[in-house]
Amino acid sequence: MSDLPIDQHLDHVKNVLVTSNRLMLIAQPGAGKTTRVPLALLTADWAKGQKLLLLEPRRVAARLAANYMAQQLGEKVGQTVGYRMRGDSCVSAQTRLEVVTQGVLTRMLQDDPLLEGVAGIIFDEFHERSLDADVGLALSLDVQTSIRDDLRLLVMSATLDIKALRRVLGEQVPTIECHGRQYPVTTLYRPSLNSEESVSHALRVVNEALLMPDTQDVLVILPGVAEINRLVQALERVLPELVIRPLHGRMSIAQQQVALAANTSQQRIIVSTAITESSITVDGVNVVIDGGLERVPLFQPRTGLTWLTTRRINRASADQRLGRAGRQREGVCFRLWAQEQPLTAYGEPEIQQAELSSLVLELTCWGVASPQELSWVTPPPESAWRSGQALLVQLGVLDKQHRLTPLGSRCAHWPVEPRIAVMLERAAEFNAVPLACGLAALLEERDSSERSLHDALALRLSQPKRFPQWQREALRLARKAGVGLDEAMLQPLGPLLALAYPERIGQLIEPGKFRLANGKTATLPLNDPLAHQSFLVAAVLNSAAGDLARIIAGEQLSLASLLSLYPVISLWQPRVKWSQEQGRLIGEEVQAHASLIIAKRPLAHLPEEAVKDALLNALRQQPRQLFGKKLQQLLGRMALLRANVGEQWPDWSEQALLATLESWLAPYLIGINRLSEIEALPVERYLLDSLTWEQKSEFDQLAPQALKVPSGKVIMLDYVPCLSQYPPVLAIKLQEAFGWRVTPTVVTGGVAVMIHLLSPARRPLQVTQDLMSFWQHGYPEVRKEMCGRYPRHPWPENPFTATATAHTKRKMNK
CATH class of the missing domain: 3.40.50.300 (P-loop containing nucleotide triphosphate hydrolases)
Structure with a gap:
């Protein structure tokens, strides 16, 4: 070797x-x-x-x-x-x-x-x-x-x-x-020309690379399959004498091996996704053309949807890609961006941007109730963790106490994501296990251009040899289920998809527009066969903006099938919600699947707990109703202590309080059904009452509400700036500060107050945390300018010996 x-x-x-x-x-x-x-x-x-x-x-x-x-x-x-x-x-x-x-x-x-x-x-x-x-x-x-x-x-x-x-x-x-690479690599930067399309840009740089005398095989790295296919087609048109090979994760292992196999008789151009970024030596390659982009899935815990986004790669990935050019000989890496383009040091870990239901299931099987029980390089985000738990509860994998159910135990043995495992497990309820195996493989391998899952699955069942990757995965799942794939009969796929995607069951609002069970709205073109169906399942969604999504692939679902799959829908449930139009809570009994209302009737009596839950949800949607000026002052005082004393003081940030409304506010909501009534509640006292007597005393000492100034007045401090990590503000008329040499402090001298020295018209003349410096250097200029504008107010030459006052000269003389 x-x-x-x-x-x-x-x-x-x-x-x-x-x-x-x-x-x-x-x-x-x-x-x-x-x-x-x-x-x-x-x-x-x-x-x-x-x-x-x-x-x-x-x-x-x-x-x-x-x-x-x-x-x-x-x-x-x-x-x-x-x-x-x-x-x-x-x-x-x-x-x-x-x-x-x-x-x-x-x-x-x-x-x-x-x-x-x-x-x-x-x-x-x-x-x-x-x-x-x-x-x-x-x-x-x-x-x-x-x-x-x-x-x-x-x-x-x-x-x-x-x-x-x-x-x-x-x-x-x-x-x-x-340290040290096996062979040196020269880096060249080739940013695109004005308005140049990315594939055209890559094609131009490929031609440049091929003209270099030492170029052997070329590896081009692009973000996705669509870009790869377009460049491969363009290269095959203009360079028919070369071997052009696509390479991406949707290809079978055999196809990938063909793409990577060296061909000593002909020069190769391999057009790949990030699959070649690391751990691979591509024989013969000494030129890398790096598009500088990657396509990654991003998860929205609020909507429960994941969408693909294209973004700039990080510096670690760029270094890895460059390294592909120097594995066997000296090489060149063309970077298709400007040299001054900043790159982040490392990519965001997948755990911070992924849907986490699989992780929740794995840790539950491991015996871990909370991710905090393990050591993580990057802990799972709490919102995504809770979203994963909620999905597993909805799927029936976990119970309401987040414990594994019998269905969950069976699902844990399937080598697929939980929602697909549920579909495979429950498919036996209507004799559709072979079909579920084929559908599960399709959902993993489906081409984005295939809009109809029914047609795509029919094609694969009739011509499996054209789709070796699908066939291999479908057969593997069928063997695990103990069925034969040839038993799969194409029947409506809606019920199977409804098992896997209960939150994406949609109800017709108007032609082409559906309300999904997760509360989101999804659309279809009016000429789509599904656009007029009463119910459907949106298996694939494009969630690009706000609460509106576009359905990429879905199937019809009958109301009878929906009720059969989720019989709990037939039960009447009390539901209380905030009416923005009426400005109050309204109640009704509904037969519902999450956000989808199948039937409803008025509710004469509003259940107390339902009222509390509805009020808390309304407050989370309209937090301004709760966080008035008085409460913000209190929260600013606490933020100052947490920042300067330590986390032994509670977290009273807006985010933390909204997340814990059930514990500190809900007990005081008895008999209330309007948000305007909450505004009148002494919420500041509720928070202060959660502190011990000793904490309250120390709280008032470290962050006093007001300070006594040299004029004798007691003036309130403004702590709202502390919410943004600025010091508290004392707004005081300049004449009331005469004789004050040392800037006042809070937190036992740890934080100097920001003094706003005001004119007689109460406009700021100076903002300072250093009073002595102001009197010595700033005051003479202020005095020169102001004494003529406000002659009835004192402007002594020596502010240190002058009497501090809130009055004019006339009142002072009296």
């Missing part, structure tokens, strides 16, 4: 892991960490007779890494080195190094929390911060700290967020850095 930069560090890596069970390894692209480190660790004493797991972020990377390492040992993959991923594995009894995709680790941990026979786990390319990688590390740390302190954990990448990782791995965790 040829020498690689990582080789000189292998002994150090092995030695550190003898005495430490955690290690961070930073090695630049092309250093050889993915394939050299795992093979070296196989010979460590602590690993003998046991397995190592190498986690890769993508299936194609896992297969390539396993094949390459097997070749280095002179073996076939599946012997000492094997791989395991969803729906595909190649391992044997003699396999000691398993290259697995990141989700497989979670399944292994759930099946065997002891990880018996596993000596260590290597997290490769951790900088990508996938949800599966974060979950896998959190669970592995839980295992290591509780029952397996001998389990080694190695986190490695070219670009690690060291500070974030040290917070979870320990501040003293050993860190090894391997």
Whole structure:
């Protein structure tokens, strides 16, 4: 084997892991960490007779890494080195190094929390911060700290967020850095011309790259399949003599291998998504053209919808992409943006932008009621966590106490997201398990141009060989369900989709416009066959703006099917809501599915608890009704103490108070059914009463409501600026401050008050936190300008000896 930069560090890596069970390894692209480190660790004493797991972020990377390492040992993959991923594995009894995709680790941990026979786990390319990688590390740390302190954990990448990782791995965790790339890469910046379309821009730079004398194969990285297909078509038209290969995650493994296979007789251009960003050496490539964009799913907890967005990549990803050009020889990287374009250091972790129902289910199965019980590099956002819990409750996977139901226990064994697992489990209720298996595979693999799920599934069932990836996944699910896929009979898909997407069941408002169960409004073109249906299920939505979504793919649903699937709809439920038009709460009994009203009738008596809930919801939608000036002053005082004393003082921010209305405000809402009545409540007293007597006393000392000024008056402080992390303000007529040399303070001298010195007309003359400096340097100019404008008011030459007063000269003389 040829020498690689990582080789000189292998002994150090092995030695550190003898005495430490955690290690961070930073090695630049092309250093050889993915394939050299795992093979070296196989010979460590602590690993003998046991397995190592190498986690890769993508299936194609896992297969390539396993094949390459097997070749280095002179073996076939599946012997000492094997791989395991969803729906595909190649391992044997003699396999000691398993290259697995990141989700497989979670399944292994759930099946065997002891990880018996596993000596260590290597997290490769951790900088990508996938949800599966974060979950896998959190669970592995839980295992290591509780029952397996001998389990080694190695986190490695070219670009690690060291500070974030040290917070979870320990501040003293050993860190090894391997500098230097195998071959140098020249970086060239090629921003697009004015109004130049992205694919045309990429095509122009490809032509430039091909004219360079040392160019061999070219790798172009674009954000999505649509852009890839357009560029491939353009390249095939203008460069028919070259081999043009698309590469993306929707392709089968076999198709991906064809795209990556070197062709020594012809020059290749590979047009890829970020699938080639890391862990892959693309043979023959020495030129990378990086579009600088990525397409990522973003989740809205408020609506429960996820949509794809295109955004600028981060610096870590850009470095990884550049590294593809220097793996086998000197290379060039064309970056299709300006050199001065700023890039964030790291990408936002997927856990911060993903729908988290799968995570909630995994942790519930793990026995964790709250994510705070585990150690996270980045904790799950609370709003997305609650949204995931709510969805699982609606699906019947969790009960109202967020405990696993019998249905949830069965769903946990399906290797799909929870909503699809529910569909597969409940499909037997109407003899549609084979159909559900085919539909589940379709929802994962469907082309975005296919508008009708019914037609798309019919095509795949009739011509499965045209869709190998769909066929493989559908057959895998069918085998797990114990059915044959050929049994699938095309019947209305609406009921199956309604099981998976209960919150996306839509009710006709007007032709082409539907109210969804989650409260959102969704639309269809009027010429769509579904535009006039009374009910439908919107399986795929484009949620680009506000509360309006566009239905991309859906199916009809009959009212009878809806009532059959969710019989609780037939029960009459009291519902109280705020009427903006009437300015009060109104009540009715409804037969409903979430926000969809099937039938309703007036409610004579408003239940007390329902009234409270409706009022609290109304306040959250119209918080100005609650946060008046008096309350804002109180909240500003508390914000000042939290910022300068510490978090032993409660969080009275607007966000925190709205989230906890049930605990501090709800008990006082008895007999109230209008928001205007809440405005009259002494809400400031309710909050103060939540403090102990000692806290109240200290609160008034540290953040007094008013200060006595030299004129003898007691003037209220304005604490509203403290809500924005500014000091409190004392607005005082300039003449009332004569003789005041030291700026007043609060919080036991810790914060100087911001003094607004006012003219006799109560307009600001000076804003200062340094009175002495103002009297010495600013006051002479103010006096010169003001004494002629306000001659009846005193403007002494020496403000230090003058008598402070709120009156004119005449009143002073009397």
